Amino acid sequence: MLYRKFNKTGQDVSLLGMGTMRLPLAEDGSIDEATAIEMIHHSIDQGINYVDTAYMYHKGKSEELVGKALKDGYREKVLLADKMPVWLAKDEEKMKEIFETQFERLDVDCIDMYLVHSVDGPIWRRAQKFNLMDFLYEKQAEGKIKHIGFSFHGDLDLFKEVIDMYDWDFCQIQLNYMDKEFQAGVEGLKYAASKGIPVIIMEPLKGGKLTDKLPASVKELWDNAPVKRTPAEWGLRWVANHPEVMCILSGMSNPEQLAENLRIMDQAQPNSLTEEELAIIDKASAEYNKLIQYSCTECRYCMPCPKKIDIPDNISYYNEWFLYDGNPKVKADFFTFTIEGRRASACVACKACEEKCPQHLPIAEIMAKTADLFEK
Numbered sequence: 001m002l003y004r005k006f007n008k009t010g011q012d013v014s015l016l017g018m019g020t021m022r023l024p025l026a027e028d029g030s031i032d033e034a035t036a037i038e039m040i041h042h043s044i045d046q047g048i049n050y051v052d053t054a055y056m057y058h059k060g061k062s063e064e065l066v067g068k069a070l071k072d073g074y075r076e077k078v079l080l081a082d083k084m085p086v087w088l089a090k091d092e093e094k095m096k097e098i099f100e101t102q103f104e105r106l107d108v109d110c111i112d113m114y115l116v117h118s119v120d121g122p123i124w125r126r127a128q129k130f131n132l133m134d135f136l137y138e139k140q141a142e143g144k145i146k147h148i149g150f151s152f153h154g155d156l157d158l159f160k161e162v163i164d165m166y167d168w169d170f171c172q173i174q175l176n177y178m179d180k181e182f183q184a185g186v187e188g189l190k191y192a193a194s195k196g197i198p199v200i201i202m203e204p205l206k207g208g209k210l211t212d213k214l215p216a217s218v219k220e221l222w223d224n225a226p227v228k229r230t231p232a233e234w235g236l237r238w239v240a241n242h243p244e245v246m247c248i249l250s251g252m253s254n255p256e257q258l259a260e261n262l263r264i265m266d267q268a269q270p271n272s273l274t275e276e277e278l279a280i281i282d283k284a285s286a287e288y289n290k291l292i293q294y295s296c297t298e299c300r301y302c303m304p305c306p307k308k309i310d311i312p313d314n315i316s317y318y319n320e321w322f323l324y325d326g327n328p329k330v331k332a333d334f335f336t337f338t339i340e341g342r343r344a345s346a347c348v349a350c351k352a353c354e355e356k357c358p359q360h361l362p363i364a365e366i367m368a369k370t371a372d373l374f375e376k
């Protein structure tokens with residue numbers, strides 16, 4: 001396992017981190033506990049020292065599972081990360097209750113890495129309204145949490161604003177070769193690093209959408225590349241190639257994926273991909289992008305929507321459906337990451353957004369198609 005420095009403490013952090021949002025499942029859809037615990041133990045035995053969970057993963061069962069897996073001496077070997085889902089709290093009291101519940105589920109005295117979960121505009125405003133940062137500093141002073149960070153799903157401007165607002169210990173962004181300019185993107189990665197803030201990566205394989213149901217043109221590129229690598233290896237190597245990345249979380253859903261990713265992270269040195277290899281990855285990304293249906297640039301001029309629909313997000317899921325060949329993960333993500341009542345089906349075709357869209361997209365029509373595709 002390769003390690004990169006956590007500059008705040010001088011600690012070595014494993015390049016591969018254990019994400020626990022996509023744990024192996026039993027037939028009834030619950031976590032396959034024995035396999036999941038075995039995988040977490042194996043990952044730590046093989047040198048992984050970062051384990052990431054969250055309040056809502058696996059409907060609250062991920063935290064419990066991680067708590068169980070970290071018994072018998074494993075807790076001391078890892079940095080444990082958990083997050084505050086402020087959108088689930090109706091007020092400050094509920095937020096504090098969630099925090100207590102996390103400790104009960106995990107059965108630990110301290111969480112090493114604590115994040116404001118999934119920051120975007122509305123979530124960041126809510127976090128401020130509930131004085132979340134004051135609460136976290138208080139808990140840090142009490143020794144309940146060690147390092148304070150945030151995970152991010154908003155746009156680049158907001159990312160820079162949030163980075164500049166507090167003396168963060170670390171942050172977490174989505175990054176893969178399809179999302180170079182999406183959300184924080186590569187520019188955000190470099191911005192955080194320029195301020196000395198370590199960056200953890202999530203969704204390095206776009207939640208698995210870069211590893212299965214490959215378009216024929218992408219498969220051909222990988223097949224004809226001078227070095228033979230699996231799609232997972234191309235994806236992970238691209239992320240690891242950035243020296244600014246401290247740790248890459250992958251939500252591995254079986255022992256084979258864990259074994260492969262452990263092997264990859266033994267070799268993925270920063271700046272180790274050749275110009276030729278990077279060009280092949282760029283071509284793969286371009287091939288995927290040819291499948292995009294509507295070229296929304298996510299400028300967000302269309303917002304706010306009177307029905308509170310996140311229009312760019314909905315368009316993005318619609319596009320992803322075609323990009324990743326109707327991969328059921330796109331539909332699952334749509335329901336996980338959009339809010340009920342604010343999805344495409346809430347559109348009343350007032351077209352206020354269309355007047356503002358610099359790309360002149362037929363947004364009402366796209367919302368109807370998105371609703372048909374996912375919500376019917």
Ligand SMILES: NC(=O)c1ccc[n+]([C@@H]2O[C@H](COP(=O)([O-])OP(=O)(O)OC[C@H]3O[C@@H](n4cnc5c(N)ncnc54)[C@H](OP(=O)(O)O)[C@@H]3O)[C@@H](O)[C@H]2O)c1
Pocket residue numbers: 018019020021022052053083117118151152153172201202203204205206207208209211212232249250251252253254256257258260261
């Ligand atoms: N804070 C946040 O807002 C937030 C958001 C997202 C994620 N996260 C965290 O970040 C972690 C990583 O994100 P992620 O789970 O989306 O990571 P990811 O690596 O992009 O996606 C994981 C999926 O990729 C596929 N995969 C992984 N390794 C593979 C391999 N060697 N070969 C083939 N397929 C492979 C598997 O999909 P299949 O087996 O299904 O094909 C797996 O379930 C999460 O687990 C979670 O802990 C946080």
